[in-house]
Every structure is written in structure tokens, then in C-alpha cells.
Amino acid sequence: MMLKSIFAHKNLMFGGTIVVLVVLMAIAAPLLAPFDPVFDADLMNSEMPPGGEFLFGTDTNGRDVLSRVIHGARISLSVGLVTQILNTIIGVSLGLVAGYMGRFWDDLIMGLTNIMLSIPVIVFALAIMAALGPGLINLFIALGLTNWAYTCRITRAQVLSDKKKDYVKAAKSLGYSRASIMFTQIMPNILGPVLVIATLGSAEAILLEAALSFLGLGAQPPTPSWGGMLSSARDLLFVAPWLSIFPGIAIFVTVLGFNMLGDGLRDLLDPKSVGATKLGGVR
Amino acid sequence: MFAFIVRRLLQFIPTILGISLIMFLLLNLIPGNAALSSAGRLELAPEVVEQIKAELGLDKPIVQRYVQYITRLAQGDMGQSYLRRYDVSEVVFSRLGATLKLAFAAISIALLIGVPLGFFAALKQGTWMDMLLTVVAVGGVSIPQFWLGILLMYFFGFMLHLLPTSGYGNGSLANLVLPALTLGLGYTAMLARITRAAVIEVLTSDYVRTARAKGLSELAINVRHVFRNAFVLILTTAGLLFGSLIGQTVVVERLFSWPGIGSLVVEAIFQRDIPVAQGCLLVIIFVFLTVNLLVDILYRAINPQIDFE
Numbered sequence: 001m002m003l004k005s006i007f008a009h010k011n012l013m014f015g016g017t018i019v020v021l022v023v024l025m026a027i028a029a030p031l032l033a034p035f036d037p038v039f040d041a042d043l044m045n046s047e048m049p050p051g052g053e054f055l056f057g058t059d060t061n062g063r064d065v066l067s068r069v070i071h072g073a074r075i076s077l078s079v080g081l082v083t084q085i086l087n088t089i090i091g092v093s094l095g096l097v098a099g100y101m102g103r104f105w106d107d108l109i110m111g112l113t114n115i116m117l118s119i120p121v122i123v124f125a126l127a128i129m130a131a132l133g134p135g136l137i138n139l140f141i142a143l144g145l146t147n148w149a150y151t152c153r154i155t156r157a158q159v160l161s162d163k164k165k166d167y168v169k170a171a172k173s174l175g176y177s178r179a180s181i182m183f184t185q186i187m188p189n190i191l192g193p194v195l196v197i198a199t200l201g202s203a204e205a206i207l208l209e210a211a212l213s214f215l216g217l218g219a220q221p222p223t224p225s226w227g228g229m230l231s232s233a234r235d236l237l238f239v240a241p242w243l244s245i246f247p248g249i250a251i252f253v254t255v256l257g258f259n260m261l262g263d264g265l266r267d268l269l270d271p272k273s274v275g276a277t278k279l280g281g282v283r
Numbered sequence: 284m285f286a287f288i289v290r291r292l293l294q295f296i297p298t299i300l301g302i303s304l305i306m307f308l309l310l311n312l313i314p315g316n317a318a319l320s321s322a323g324r325l326e327l328a329p330e331v332v333e334q335i336k337a338e339l340g341l342d343k344p345i346v347q348r349y350v351q352y353i354t355r356l357a358q359g360d361m362g363q364s365y366l367r368r369y370d371v372s373e374v375v376f377s378r379l380g381a382t383l384k385l386a387f388a389a390i391s392i393a394l395l396i397g398v399p400l401g402f403f404a405a406l407k408q409g410t411w412m413d414m415l416l417t418v419v420a421v422g423g424v425s426i427p428q429f430w431l432g433i434l435l436m437y438f439f440g441f442m443l444h445l446l447p448t449s450g451y452g453n454g455s456l457a458n459l460v461l462p463a464l465t466l467g468l469g470y471t472a473m474l475a476r477i478t479r480a481a482v483i484e485v486l487t488s489d490y491v492r493t494a495r496a497k498g499l500s501e502l503a504i505n506v507r508h509v510f511r512n513a514f515v516l517i518l519t520t521a522g523l524l525f526g527s528l529i530g531q532t533v534v535v536e537r538l539f540s541w542p543g544i545g546s547l548v549v550e551a552i553f554q555r556d557i558p559v560a561q562g563c564l565l566v567i568i569f570v571f572l573t574v575n576l577l578v579d580i581l582y583r584a585i586n587p588q589i590d591f592e
Contacts, residue, residue, distance in 0.1 A: 127564050207425075
């Protein structure tokens with residue numbers, strides 16, 4: 001039944017396939033890439049157009065663009081994974097505390113959540129980058145700390161509705177502690193929506209990492225990150241356009257995969273919701 | 284209505300205070316002391332560093348600094364740049380015009396193209412045109428904005444020589460086209476999706492069925508009922524999208540060398556010029572909050588039954 005409905009969702013299948021392929025590409029990068037992304041630099045091969053030995057051409061330092069694009073998947077996927085793990089942990093914990101403890105904690109956490117929602121994620125990330133300075137690790141921190149508000153809200157709402165249900169009352173009368181009720185009874189119910197938010201959030205984080213790396217705030221050369229590659233390609237756009245084309249396609253396809261997977265998961269888990277109005281896109 | 288506006292304005296104050304506090308703490312508490320990092324490269328003697336800190340007021344306790352900061356902020360004073368001795372407010376506001384122009388051009392593109400497309404797709408729900416629009420919209424949401432800008436720049440600027448590829452060009456319209464399209468097209472796709480979903484929701488509602496049963500023409504139903512009701516949702520979403528859009532000006536401005544707040548904040552981050560970065564980011568948030576306030580008021584004017592409490 002479940003399996004059949006998975007196959008019935010085109011978004012889920014298509015997006016899932018893309019994501020799986022990108023993950024495989026990232027894992028097998030050293031096997032797939034014909035050259036080393038950083039050390040195989042040969043100035044004799046500088047800025048060669050695509051074709052022949054270098055399928056996607058070479059950059060100014062004579063490095064193979066294809067190999068760099070393949071290795072770039074590792075950075076983009078780690079950004080998606082790490083930031084969403086951080087955001088999910090923060091959002092779920094705060095949402096559980098706000099919903100279950102109520103009163104002061106609820107007011108405090110929801111006040112903070114509303115402020116987070118009224119600041120565009122990119123602006124908050126830029127503030128953290130301004131404090132910590134440019135760099136890939138700092139970018140991970142910035143994106144991992146700023147996008148938990150939706151998760152927090154949904155978790156809290158679920159807790160508030162579950163709190164009155166019989167199974168929670170039963171657990172309470174059996175003498176379960178608050179913490180164990182929160183984590184063992186209520187948490188499994190929010191996994192679905194949280195998974196959807198995290199999948200769509202990965203797409204957003206990958207886009208933001210690319211944009212901030214494009215500004216020069218993320219991975220520094222020679223690290224093969226897609227946004228960083230586009231950043232160094234910017235001044236060469238009219239001379240060596242292939243340097244700008246391939247990393248961009250890689251970002252586009254990966255983000256598309258995560259967005260479709262997220263939409264598909266939402267349709268699968270919550271068929272009643274109406275497309276884009278509920279979660280997607282509105283950040 | 285008047286009471287509503289006053290209440291909304293009063294809600295504005297704690298929000299902006301909370302945001303300014305978070306921003307201030309973020310930018311002033313984290314190690315990598317700002318005064319040292321702006322002076323650090325020069326290998327100054329410790330006395331000189333202390334003197335610089337005293338001049339910038341960084342030797343005082345953090346609470347005192349925040350109180351001072353917020354009092355000055357209320358008077359429109361955002362302090363002085365660490366690097367060059369200019370007033371942050373002056374520079375930020377001199378750049379604000381260019382950013383607002385870009386942002387409003389982009390959101391206009393999104394509204395003028397996205398809403399009709401979404402409306403059309405909803406009326407033709409299930410046809411190949413609807414499918415095509417949906418596919419394009421999903422693609423439009425996933426395309427990295429700055430990469431789209433690079434493609435537009437290459438195609439219209441370099442290959443066709445139709446439009447200038449960078450700079451403000453003394454405010455000429457030709458210079459605005461590519462940055463505004465770059466910033467606006469992604470949001471066009473989002474608005475099209477949201478409009479489609481909103482219109483479909485309204486189309487299946489009871490009052491539309493009633494209107495149909497009354498024998499109203501399709502055109503009258505669409506104009507009088509569907510669009511008016513869907514518009515409320517579209518408007519709110521557009522207000523929310525505007526926040527993300529005004530944040531994204533940072534990237535687009537940098538790409539097109541557009542002289543707005545966005546390019547200023549990136550420079551300030553590279554130079555660790557905290558007061559400038561802080562001022563730029565606060566102004567961006569302030570613009571977003573103001574737009575949402577206006578949207579709320581408009582929303583209320585269109586649909587007085589809605590109760591926000």
C-alpha cells in the first residue's frame with residue numbers, strides 16, 4: 001500500500017531519484033572524477049573550452065571543471081545535511097519545551113520565533129557572517145542557526161493538540177517523566193512534517209550556501225564548492241562562459257531534486273494540504 | 284480601522300526592539316573583538332588598541348553600550364564606521380533609494396506576471412498549459428537566482444548587446460531591467476504557484492457554488508468572487524515574499540554592481556566594519572517590517588471581518 005503510493009507520486013519519484021544520484025556522486029566522487037579537483041592544476045591547460053580530455057573544460061589554473069563539479073556535490077550536500085540537522089534539533093527542542101511547559105517558556109520561545117520569522121533568513125545569516133567572518137565553517141553555523149522557526153511552530157502546535165489526548169494522559173498516569181513523554185510519545189507524531197520541512201530546508205540551505213559563497217563569504221578557493229566556482233568565474237563570464245554554466249546546472253538540478261522530494265513527501269504524508277500555500281516557498 | 288492601525292504600530296515597537304537587541308548582541312558579543320580586528324592587521328601597540336577602543340566606546344560594559352546604541356538609534360543615529368569616520372546613517376540612507384528601486388521593480392514583475400499566470404493555470408487546471416506552468420514554476424523556484432542573473436547577463440548583455448550588464452547608469456531604465464528580472468523571476472514562479480493554489484481553493488468553496496447556482500456568468504464569478512478572495516491570500520504571501528526578496532537584493536546588487544545597501548553590507552562584512560553592517564541589516568529588516576505593516580492594513584481594508592487577535 002505504502003509502496004504503491006510512493007510510486008504514484010511523480011514528484012517523489014523524480015526528486016528522490018535526483019537526490020539519490022547526487023548523493024551517490026558525492027560518495028563516489030574520487031572514483032568518478034577523472035582528475036583531482038584541487039591538485040591537478042596545469043597552467044598549460046588554462047581555460048580550455050569543453051571537449052576532448054576535459055568534458056566541461058578547465059578553469060584559469062588548468063583544473064578540470066567536471067572533477068570540480070563532481071567534488072562540489074560533497075560540500076552542497078553537507079551544507080544541506082548539517083544545517084538541517086542543526087535547525088531540526090533546535091526547532092524541535094524549542095517547540096517541545098514551548099508546547100509542553102507553557103506559560104513563561106512558551107511566551108519566551110514564541111516571542112523569539114516570531115522575531116526569527118520577521119527577519120529574512122539571508123539577513124540573519126549575513127549578521128552571523130559579519131560577526132564570525134567569512135569561511136565555510138562559519139557559513140555552516142550561520143545557516144544552521146537561523147532557519148528553525150517553522151519547525152518550532154509546527155512542533156509546538158502538535159504538542160498542544162497531543163497534550164490533551166488520551167495516550168499522553170495515560171503515559172502521565174503511568175508515571176512517565178515530562179521529558180520521556182515529550183521525546184517518546186509526542187515526538188514520533190511530528191516526524192512527518194519535520195521531515196518535509198527539513199527536505200525543503202535543505203534545498204533552501206544549498207541555494208543560500210551557493211549565494212553566500214558566490215559573494216565570497218563561504219568556501220574559499222581552491223575548495224571546489226559550486227557557489228565558490230561561480231564566484232571565481234564571474235569576471236571570466238564573457239571569456240570562459242563554461243566556468244559559469246556547469247556549476248550552476250549542478251546547483252539547479254540538486255535544488256530541484258530536494259524541492260520535488262519535499263513536495264512529494266508532503267503530498268504523501270499530508271494529502272489534504274494544498275500545494276504551495278502551506279509550507280513551500282514562503283520563506 | 285484607526286484603532287487597528289494604532290495597535291499594529293504599537294506592536295511594531297517591541298518587535299524592532301527585540302530585533303535590534305538580537306542583532307546588537309550577535310555583532311558585539313561574539314569574540315574576535317571588532318576594534319581589534321579592524322586594527323589588528325596593523326600590529327598596533329596595546330596602548331593604541333586601548334585608545335581606539337576608548338574612542339569607539341568599546342571599553343564600556345555591554346549593557347551600557349546597548350542602551351547608548353538604542354537611544355541613538357531612536358534619534359536616527361547608527362554610529363560611525365570603524366574604518367572611515369563617516370556617519371553610518373548618512374551612507375546607508377544615501378544607498379537606500381537604489382535598493383528600494385530594485386526591490387519594487389522586482390516585486391512588481393513578480394505580481395504582474397506571476398498572479399495572472401497562476402490565475403490562468405487554476406482556471407485551466409489539469410490541461411497541458413497548467414502542467415507546463417507548474418513545471419516552469421517548480422524550476423523557477425529551484426534556479427539559483429544569481430546564476431539566472433549570470434545567464435541573463437551573458438545572453439542579453441554579451442550575445443545580443445541589448446542591455447547594459449552592470450552598474451547604475453545614473454538611474455537609467457535600461458540598467459534596471461536585468462537586475463530587476465534576476466531578482467523578480469524566482470518570486471514570479473512562487474507567486475504563480477501560490478495564486479494557482481489559492482484560486483483552486485476558492486473555486487471549490489461554497490460561495491462560488493452558490494454564485495454559480497444563482498446563474499452568475501463565469502466572468503462575474505471570477506472577478507467578483509474568486510479574484511477578490513484569492514487576492515487576500517496572494518497579498519499576504521507577497522508581503523512575506525518581499526522579506527526574502529529584499530534580503531536577496533544583497534546577492535543581485537553584488538552581481539550587477541548595483542550601488543545599494545546590499546553591496547555596502549557585503550563590503551562591510553569583508554572589512555569587519557560592524558556598525559555599517561549592523562546599520563544596513565537593520566534598515567533592510569525595517570523596510571520589510573514596514574511593507575508587512577502596510578500589507579496588514581490593506582488586508583484589513585479589503586476584508587474588515589478578519590480579526591487578528
